[in-house]
């Protein structure tokens with residue numbers, strides 16, 4: 001079923017990310033390998049957990065600053081984002097499965113807005129990163 005994943009056996013590790021108005025809590029370091037992310041919204045508005053893999057050779061702080069500034073994400077991320085949207089107080093729902101690559105950095109963001117004219121949450125502080133080791 002998961003041919004090529006490597007020598008890992010057993011269940012993937014699980015990591016809970018929490019979101020508030022307007023920040024994320026995520027471990028700074030997560031073990032590389034199969035991982036199931038879940039997202040709990042402890043805020044009062046709808047939030048999303050969007051996980052992107054930072055391209056190799058890019059500085060994490062610069063990438064996060066670029067994302068906050070609205071630069072196209074494709075400039076510094078590999079592939080597509082994996083995404084969960086959660087309403088406040090909702091039980092933890094769908095999970096994201098990822099095979100985290102050792103030594104790589106991932107950035108998590110929320111791009112939702114409270115109103116069409118409002119700034120996206122990423123500009124209000126909903127951006128964080130972790131490194132897979």
Ligand SMILES: [Cu+2]
Nearest residue numbers: 047048110121
């Ligand atoms: Cu949000």
